[in-house]
Amino acid sequence: MLHYFGFGANTKPADGPAVKKEEPVRALPASWYSDDNFYNLERRAIFSRRWLFMTHQSRLKGPGDWLRYDVAGYDLIIIRDRAGNINAFHNVCRHRAYPVVEKEGQGTAMILACRYHGWSYGLNGKLAKATGFKDMDKAEKEQNGLFRIHTKIDTNGFIWINMDSNEEPEVPWEEHFDGVDIQERYKQMNFDDYELDHTYELEGDFNWKALSDNFNECYHCPTTHADIPTFLNLDSFDSDLKDGHIQHHCEYTPEQLKKGLNALSTYYFPNTSMTISPHFMMIQKFLPSGAKKSSMHYEVYRNKHSSQEDFDVISKTYAKVMSEDKVLCHNAQKNINSGVYVTGQLHPKHEKAPIFIQGLIREAVSEHFKRERMEGREIWPARQQLPANATVSMEDVEICQGIACTPGGIGYELCEAFHARGLHVIATARNPSVLAGLAGKPGFTCLSLDVTSQGSIDECRDEVARLTGGRLDMLVNNAGRTHTVPATDLDIDDVRATFEANIFGVMAMVKAFARLLIPAKGLLINLSSVASISPYPFGSAYCASKGAVNSYSRTLRQELRPFGVRVMVALPGTVNTNITVQADRQLPPDSLYRPIEDVYKWRLTFSKRISSIPPASYARKLVADALKPEAPVVLRGLLGTLGLCRPDWHYYGGMAGTAWLGSCVGEWLTDTIVYRMFKLPLLEALLKRQEAEARKLK
Structure with a gap:
């Protein structure tokens, strides 16, 4: 797998692109967008180790309200418990791995029950009943709760998760996102004014990084998005590259400001963006399900003080742009899969954000891969950690x-x-x-x-x-x-x-x-x-x-x-x-x-x-x-x-x-x-x- 790390080496991964002005650099190689082994490395190095921006707490209004997501093959639920806390768990029964929630999307449940053997869990993830295990003591019950996922609620009410199975995640949230929720430009917005209007999903045969690359540049906008100039000044579009996230911004005309078209967009590594304007807020997640298959998942929020007309103008325009992006990524991935394309030149200015994100990806997978080579094994941070008395199971593993x-x-x-x-x-x-x-x-x-x-x-x-x-x-x-x-x-x-x-x-x-x-x-x-x-x-x-x-x-x-x-x-x-x-x-x-x-x-x-x-x-x-x-x-x-x-x-x-x-x-x-x-x-x-x-x- 070491040949994966040979391309794009002139891109600095952490502090922004180390490129000379106007000097093209090389994109990540095609194999990173199509190889199953590399996708599994990303699952280990990124999706089960880093903090992921997921949703807003307003979607979980009362006890038992839950949301279900599939992120890179990890089936998980986010749920509010009776004490008002927001918890996240792998959607996996501790007994024989059957899902405790089978319905897709969202719902409400006052107990999480597995329909396979009847084990059930409280909203806090603790084991409530194990059918037939009458002699299970308190310590055993503690060991057999749902597999917990770390959560964080930021200043603006957004929910983040980290699937690292350690008691504390190896990567603290503050390491890459400290201050991301208190950006100066957010002071003009009241996030409590927004409530969910609708969700939708666009599935396609493309790698998640193709979606990320596409979203984080507007180099393609004049060519493919005819509606964008009505609410975006392309000449002023720029991106500020921060540790772990990108702040996109541009200038707006007085007319655009009057219509509330001015949008603040932030991309959070590795796979989520949040865009907010006076009338509209959108959370966009690129959720991989394989090396060549992903979904574009959207949560669209409306400002409760805005008219339907004002909301529809920007909401429908964004929906049209995203559907156009889906076609772009599908056709590009099709040619990547053909085996002709290996890597291409990226523009150091117009594509500096994709260069930056690709650098973060390279850094994350390279670091993790080196650790695996040193230890002589694959390291899966999200994997269950067996208790000390599980020696036979460990030998089997x-x-x-x-x-x-x-x-x-x-x-x-x-x-x-x-x-x-x-x-x-x-x-x-x-x-x-x-x-x-x-x-x-x-x-x-x-x-x-x-x-x-x-x-x-x-x-x-x-x-x-x-x-x-x-x-x-x-x-x-x-x-x-x-x-x-x-x-x-x-x-x-x-x-x-x-x-x-x-x-x-x-x-x-x-x-x-x-x-x-x-x-x-x-x-x-x-x-x-x-x-x-x-x-x-x-x-x-x-x-x-x-x-x-x-x-x-x-x-x-x-x-x-x-x-x-x-x-x-x-x-x-x-x-x-x-x-x-x-x-x-x-x-x-x-x-x-x-x-x-x-x-x-x-x-x-x-x-x-x-x-x-x-x-x-x-x-x-x-x-x-x-x-x-x-x-x-x-x-x-x-x-x-x-x-x-x-x-x-x-x-x-x-x-x-x-x-x-x-x-x-x-x-x-x-x-x-x-x-x-x-x-x-x-x-x-x-x-x-x-x-x-x-x-x-x-």
Whole structure:
């Protein structure tokens, strides 16, 4: 996913667009508007973590009044309780996830009851009744209330929510919106004078950001909105870029002011705007339901002191403009989906607001993505936090998280390559959904497997034994993780996780599946790396784990030889996969390598950058050599090197030849090449200069 973050890098995300006057900049890439994986990243990084402007408290007049919304797949309700407080909850029964409110839109209920098993909740979200649970104590009841969503009512009565499941949201409202509700220009408006007139919704096949980009510029207005000049002076239109929001403004003629057409519009990151004029107020929300599908949701309020005629003039004009915007965004998204358009130039003045919003989006997703890479997992802020006594549930959850045999990786391509040779392939992954491209195809069986969980390994082995009648012709151990950190900066718990995946997982798999390989006199392939025999700077933990694979496999070859099971070790060089794991690691502040931090960052993506060998090519080569005939032990080394039989040690990929030659000639050759290749002489020279300068000062 790192390739998502390569576009528009000349746009400053937080403080406004870092662009020179009149210098065009690049828009966000098309993939950000169409890719399902990226949409889910936005759900994690933005919609479940940031504060969202939702509605006005006047819509919830009495106890039990509720509103229901769907925001990026999160079904939620906002409700006023008996004490007059406004609460928000996920519309999810704590028992088995059925919605507690099934009606769309709005309504009134004095109790929130689930029609699935009869659990019910008070308006404050507390569990009132759990059918059949007569012995549930007070503490358990407290733990089984509705999933609460943080709320804030600002100075003007607008309701904000934050779906972060922590006791306090990680991002305080004040961090991005402090003072947004007390803008100087709001002093001329009395928000209590406005009451809801109607709501409506426009659904379409477009990404929510297409709507945001469109709303936040009027560059397109002269071309597509013929009615706008009647109530907007386009020449004076401008936008003030604030932290977390945009204030749009323009000048008005005396005639426009007399008619009450002067409107104050604010866009609140990420997806809501509020426009208010003397006769009219509109809350506009862009609510995504997928990467390519969103709704334009409108709440239109009328000033109770205004005439119907005055209200209709501006209300109907806005409705017409929004319907025109829907067509614009639909047609643009259609071409984005076609795959031709990648990115375009934006005007630094007329489109400065979209540039600003895109920068905020880039900042939010980049920051969250880096955190996920560092922790090696997806971080879903809105997700339920299990209580400390839910250990079994937590183990169940963890089985489905983590490394996957993803398309574009070596493991996935090996499945395709073996299948192309006429073999039935049992493909495994911690999350089987990533094998969707293989599932259902003739010749493939897809199973769940976590090599760091003995229970998962045993279940997989039993299922494989059932499918194969207890005979397995070949086992390929491919699971693993990279680890690029200087030896002096290593976190030992992180190192343990690497060894758990790279070597302990291999050992556990061999122990579990050896008895299936023996009846078939099968072949065991363990994937190591040329890093196991070559000094790979900043990869000491990874090199050590792969070196352990080599030593283990060499001894294993002897132990399994009497049973007719052969052991082959694959040592891939650099392969140009589409997966760059943990490429956003950072050096700690006190690292010895801070002086050459740019070299370290260069090193993080070194393997991907220098290799021209696609994973499919690597997989075909490995499979072809693995299926070659057996040769006598005494001749296997020579014949395997010549490609005349299956080798015990398989070298292929970028730098594989250099590593193999170095192992034959002597360590000095590889050491010399690698030391210079990874620019360590720069650090050596720098340290020598510092030592010399220190001596001069004495």
